[in-house]
Amino acid sequence: MTPTDALPKVLDRIDADLDNSLARLFDFLKIQSISTDPAYADQCKSAAAFVARDLETLGLKAEMRPTSGHPVVIGKPEKPNGGPRVLFYGHYDVQPVDPLDLWQTPPFDPRIEDLGNGRKIIVARGACDDKGQLMTFLEACRAYKAVTGTLPLDITVMIEGEEECGSKGLFSFVKENADEFKLDMALVCDTAMWSPTTPMVTTSLRGLVYEDVTVTAADRDLHSGLFGGAAQNPIRVLTKALAAIHDDDGRITIPGFYDGVPELPDDIKADLKALNLTAEEFLGQIGLSIPAGEKGRLLIEMISTRPTCDINGIIGGYTGEGAKTVIASQAKAKVSFRLVGDQDPVKVQQAFRDFIRARIPADCKVEFENHGLAPALQLPFDSPAIVKTRKALQDEWGHKAVTVGAGGSIPIVGDFKRVLGMDSLMVGFALDDDRVHSPNEKYDLTSFHKGTRSWARILAALAG
Incomplete structure (x- = not known):
């Protein structure tokens, strides 16, 4: 059974297993893996061990590999399945929780909060950045394993423990082990949606x-x-x-x-213009009203592609x-x-x-x-992987997936390109109000559930 043929049953499995998926995520969120504080070094090792055990359940051979800092967890297939070879990247470490008195409930005691209007959120440190995000990918893989007995692609997993304090150990690790990780493409989940209903593929990093x-x-x-x-x-x-x-x-x-x-292709610029990001919407929230960038440019260009x-x-x-x-x-x-x-x-x-x-x-x-x-990182807009991913995301969310450049950077993605020669497909399901790095960090339950379904669709599309 091909991944495409299996997809309907995989999606059904994801829906039926949602409560168990949340239980696994909650166990992960309870681990206080604050990477920047040496007092939490043992907790970081516990988080790495949690990830390694979980990867083993997916049929991957998992190792906790040493770096100059916290360990990086590597999961590799026992034997290649002949499909495209991808490297999935995420991180198990989290930011400090200060100021603690601003948290409504303990930061490592995850909970579901009902906001009304059918919106529920997962509240905990790391709920979005990055434990919830990386678990959307692992849960999609778990559903394929349950339905087909195998993963849809030749997947290697790399989960680090120092993203929140600079990834210094990972840079050296990747360079020292470059031949081991030169695969066809990297998949990165540490990005966002354009809006709660509009998915996004990040196509550039400044x-x-x-x-x-x-x-x-x-x-x-x-x-x-x-x-x-x-x-x-x-x-x-x-x-x-x-x-x-x-x-x-x-x-x-x-x-x-x-x-x-470069100038944006006409069709991509039209997509961005259709998003209608206004100064009132973007700058108004910080008490400003007049864009300060280059005259004649869209506001969204100013903050992402210029x-x-x-x-x-x-x-x-x-x-x-x-x-x-x-x-x-x-x-x-x-x-x-x-x-x-x-x-x-x-x-x-x-x-x-x-x-x-x-x-x-x-x-x-x-x-x-x-x-x-x-240097900046720019993916080709007509990349077959991006085209397939946009279609998969549209199928799940019912809205056209936009391609937007990120104003900031994900440093290790640059090394994936420069050191390993791989482009990175960057898809995530964070929202602007997820309070990342702040008290009361959250992740929408819809982001977690439909994010998992989205990865299932993307993996099927990439498997072709």
Whole structure:
């Protein structure tokens, strides 16, 4: 029986087994796997062991493999089944729960809450990020195993324990074991829906350049009454240079900055326009009303598929209470760029530094320090896997699945591409109000149930 032939029975199995699926998820959610706090190291090992035992029930050979930090759990098929080879990625660690007094119930005591109007939610730390999400995939696999006796694809599972504190151990692990994990495609569940009824495939992740800039003028702070008007003020020098980065239309003026920035295909842009994301809806919730990005661009382009530059912090001179008439000797700023398409982070870094240097007076000094260089990730919109996945999602949710770029990044996905040579299919079922990283984190019961059904459909589609 092919995965496609088995799909109706698999979906029925998912529906019939929902209560048991929730019980397994709740057992997982009770484990306090806070990765950033050494006090919870044993709990992280317990979560890894939970995942390993669960993978064994799916017919995978599971191991807890050591890293420089918490272990990564690997599940591999006993023997290849001849289908496409995929690597599923998720993480078992969670964020700290502080402030604890804002939780309505204990964060590791999962519960179902009825919000009325037929909406029920799962409340617990990790309910969405990422235990609930990764369990949608494992429960879909479990249903196939129950119905057909096997998994629909040649599936390798990689569940890490340090995503919430930087994935440092995983980066080295992937590089050291690259030959073992060079498969056909990665599947990533740590993403979201567009809306509670509209599914989404994340087709791009923005890259990053993060720079510290320090401008030094005089060899000490100066009395502004004695030196004002004659001595260079590094705060004025730096802010003038930073202000020149954007023109009045919101475009970035650094020469060569837009090299490698693609235009969206017409059909994809039409899909995004049809979502009708308005400034009132998006900015109104934070007390703003006027988009600050490039004029002539859709708001959704500004936050997902266009490059940006932001000044993340600036300091110089006296900032305490009261007055101090001083000309500072130094001014500092933190500046980040979000990259898209084929922008080269090294070239953007160099162009930025050249741009600032050209605006620094001859008797001042400028220094730079880098805190991050990462290229963007863009999947081809016409990828057969994406086309099949959009159809599978539409079949489950009854609405066309949109393809949207993520404004941020999932660092390990970049390594899957650069180190393993694999594209990643990024599908998740989180919602904007899931309170991820906040007290009272939740995951809609519909997201969990229909998310599981969605993965069953996607796996059948990919198996072909």
